[in-house]
Amino acid sequence: MHRPLLVTEFLDRAREYYADDEAVIATTGERYTYGELADRADRFSAALQDRGIEKGDRVAVLDPNTHYHLEAAYGSMQVGAIHTPLNYRLTPDDFAYILADAGVDVIYADYEYAEKIEPIREEVPTETFITNDPDAVSGEWEDFEEVLESVDPEYDRPEMAENDVITINYTSGTTGDPKGVCRTHRCETIHAYLVAVHQEIADDDVYLWTLPMFHVNGWGHIYAVTGLGAKHVCTRGIDAEWLFETIREEDVSYLCAAPTVLNMLIDYYEDNDVETSGEHDVRIATAGSAPPEATIRTVEDEFGWYLKHVYGATETGPLITTSDARRTFEDDSSARFAVKKRQGLGFLGTEVRVVDEDGEDVPRDDETVGEVVVSGNQVMEEYWNKPEATEEAFTDRVEGYYHMGDLATVDENGMISIQDRKKDIIISGGENISSIELEDALFDHEAVGDVAVIPAPSDEWGETPKAFVVPANGDPENPPVSAEELTAYTREKLASYKAVRKIEYVEALPTTATGKVQKYELREREWKDEDRMVGQG
Incomplete structure (x- = not known):
């Protein structure tokens, strides 16, 4: 029926x-x-x-x-x-x-x-x-x-x-x-x-609202948590001390957090003697850019929480993939961190592809880069009063698929890994450089608290990587590491042409309400005196 x-x-x-x-x-x-x-x-x-x-x-x-x-x-x-x-x-x-x-x-x-x-x-x-x-x-x-x-x-x-x-x-x-x-x-x-299936929501869950309800209807949690009879714990903002206290006192079992919120919790945890859970086991979902491996390790090994990395866009529900593919890792193995950094496998009933400029699927070699496109029942109907934008979103490389604007690779298991936004890829001297790869490398340095990498203008190369770094000590005037040392650090960890060439220390990065770094603000500032960007970002 x-x-x-x-x-x-x-x-x-x-x-x-x-x-x-x-x-x-x-x-x-x-x-x-x-x-x-x-x-x-x-x-x-x-x-x-x-x-x-x-x-x-x-x-x-x-x-x-x-x-x-x-x-x-x-x-x-x-x-x-x-x-x-x-x-x-x-x-x-x-x-x-x-x-x-x-x-x-x-x-x-x-x-x-x-x-x-x-x-x-x-x-x-x-x-x-x-x-x-x-x-x-x-x-x-x-x-x-x-x-x-x-x-x-x-x-x-x-x-x-x-x-x-x-x-x-x-x-x-x-x-x-x-x-x-x-x-x-x-x-x-x-x-x-x-969401109910992949996030394993049940009627005895206690859900802490750290994710804005306005953001694609709280990733669908205003529906899933309610329909399953679970409990909503409401918030008016993000405060690490209050969050830990509430998790303990209300016995929270599930929450969502952007990587920046994870970093806030970790900073507080490292400076304070704090219990991280009540009687319930805690699981946490994060999205946006993949959190650094060190972040995942702290959340799972020290907090004792279980992390799921998910991915999507406002137009897609938002969630379309998950890294929670437990047949690909052991819960007590350090190999799981590399898996959980990936955006992962498509949700049930969701076709996630990575295609080249001709609309053909890229090989599962985890090297060839293409654009992520998606088809699924959770994808939007249209843009309100914008038929041309709607048509463009569904017809660029492949007819009938929503085009995410993200560049990714696919491994042998079919798990995708975002390499960059199309507008964030750095084209330096004809070579493509992933800003995400550079950010991951810089995040591993103990003196780096937060970082965003964008393409910056270069007379020699057209574009060159520039990092906006929030120092771990919070003082951009007296950072604990010099720009030259960070450049050398990235050259040691990556191919020399990928090394960051410019570094600017800042107090904070511009972010959305969900904690996602707004790179476009940094790009606009960096390119305001130029006619165009090489990569058209």
């Missing part, structure tokens, strides 16, 4: 089977059962309908990882409205563009970020403004709690189809205006199923 795949079924299942079980630990200290969470979401649904919101209307959520985000998301989707989460690190101008582009009718904004909406509220089509603390915000805002109290939890759920768009997730806009990634009930549901 055919049963439509709808995201509303995740909360429906939780309320049916786990109504009396704890669902959410709020940042404000309250604890809600799944019955209470569902009631609050139902009331938000009723309130939206009272304000004229119908199926297909857009409701934006600007919020850190609080229970309000979960309630507003499910409350919107239950009436067929399109959930539009916003990156809280953006500027008022960014929000003005997105709210207008999506035609947002209602916005719920956390009090800490509502001030970013105030300057542009007259420029956008949004008519209803709701916050969780109107006294902390200038302007006219409705109070979230009063909105819920003003209605009964009854609402009319419209008929919905699995191919209806139910979320729009905006990309960062690093190469132009942000693009709205349209995701249907079907692709969100299937992606959540895949």
